[in-house]
Amino acid sequence: MERQPLKGRVAVVTGAGRGIGAAIARAFGAAGATVCCSARSAAEVEATAAVIRAAGGAAFAATADVAEADDIARLYASVVAEAGGLDLLVVNAGVSLDQKPVAESDPAAFARTIAVNLTGAYHCARLAIPHMRARGGGRMIMLGSGMGHSSLHGHAAYSCSKAGLWMLVRILADELRADGIAVNELVPGPVDTSMTQVPQRDGSVVRNPVEWLKSPEDVVPLAMFLAAHAPPGPTGQSFSLMRRTF
Numbered sequence: 038m039e040r041q042p043l044k045g046r047v048a049v050v051t052g053a054g055r056g057i058g059a060a061i062a063r064a065f066g067a068a069g070a071t072v073c074c075s076a077r078s079a080a081e082v083e084a085t086a087a088v089i090r091a092a093g094g095a096a097f098a099a100t101a102d103v104a105e106a107d108d109i110a111r112l113y114a115s116v117v118a119e120a121g122g123l124d125l126l127v128v129n130a131g132v133s134l135d136q137k138p139v140a141e142s143d144p145a146a147f148a149r150t151i152a153v154n155l156t157g158a159y160h161c162a163r164l165a166i167p168h169m170r171a172r173g174g175g176r177m178i179m180l181g182s183g184m185g186h187s188s189l190h191g192h193a194a195y196s197c198s199k200a201g202l203w204m205l206v207r208i209l210a211d212e213l214r215a216d217g218i219a220v221n222e223l224v225p226g227p228v229d230t231s232m233t234q235v236p237q238r239d240g241s242v243v244r245n246p247v248e249w250l251k252s253p254e255d256v257v258p259l260a261m262f263l264a265a266h267a268p269p270g271p272t273g274q275s276f277s278l279m280r281r282t283f
């Protein structure tokens with residue numbers, strides 16, 4: 038692969054302040070893309086953008102809540118003003134709230150999880166379409182989960198949000214194939230981030246012994262493949278880094 042396979046491309050990475058999103062943003066910057074690093078915490082996205090710039094790349098930070106369509110419209114307007122267009126979208130921002138059985142769960146936490154993980158993905162994709170059409174094509178990569186495919190006690194909100202995302206990927210892929218816009222799901226499996234560092238009562242952290250516990254950087258090669266492959270490439274597919282089948 039060429040040294041800077043994303044040279045000349047403009048990327049938005051949501052949830053780029055830490056974890057998987059920050060690793061993908063840094064890698065896209067090193068691969069030559071101009072990267073807009075977005076999340077709600079200004080200091081975290083500024084830090085990711087600063088690391089990219091310090092390594093000689095092009096990046097800027099912009100705060101946005103993916104659950105708010107107006108935030109995303111403003112975000113893309115700033116990306117077009119700053120970088121001239123939009124080619125790559127990584128729908129990575131996500132939350133896992135209120136891990137309780139349905140009977141004891143909080144309806145507000147359920148609604149918020151869907152609003153961020155599923156409706157947020159819808160806002161990010163819908164509002165990116167005209168910008169990608171204006172460039173003659175594009176790539177969307179959505180961070181899915183194995184939990185969207187198999188039930189896990191106490192995770193209704195998160196699992197339902199990711200099951201919905203699975204379908205959103207397929208519908209978008211069908212609707213956008215003729216525009217040269219590819220939409221794929223990246224299922225990372227367990228990654229050591231703030232999302233998975235949930236201490237138990239005894240202070241330990243639950244780990245699934247069957248699964249490969251990754252660092253955020255372990256997710257980068259697959260994200261890079263989905264962003265950089267030569268056209269036409271795959272669309273409407275799920276690519277998993279898990280060891281368990283689902």
Ligand SMILES: NC(=O)c1ccc[n+]([C@@H]2O[C@H](COP(=O)([O-])OP(=O)(O)OC[C@H]3O[C@@H](n4cnc5c(N)ncnc54)[C@H](OP(=O)(O)O)[C@@H]3O)[C@@H](O)[C@H]2O)c1
Nearest residue numbers: 052054056057076077078102103130131227228230231232
């Ligand atoms: N870690 C895993 O094991 C794992 C496994 C499967 C799938 N995934 C998926 O991979 C993605 C990234 O996970 P991660 O583990 O890297 O999570 P993380 O370390 O908790 O980071 C999540 C990022 O999303 C941002 N975010 C959260 N809510 C947001 C909102 N409403 N609007 C905009 N940004 C928001 C956070 O920043 P702010 O809080 O500042 O907004 C942060 O930058 C998620 O979609 C997750 O579901 C993770």
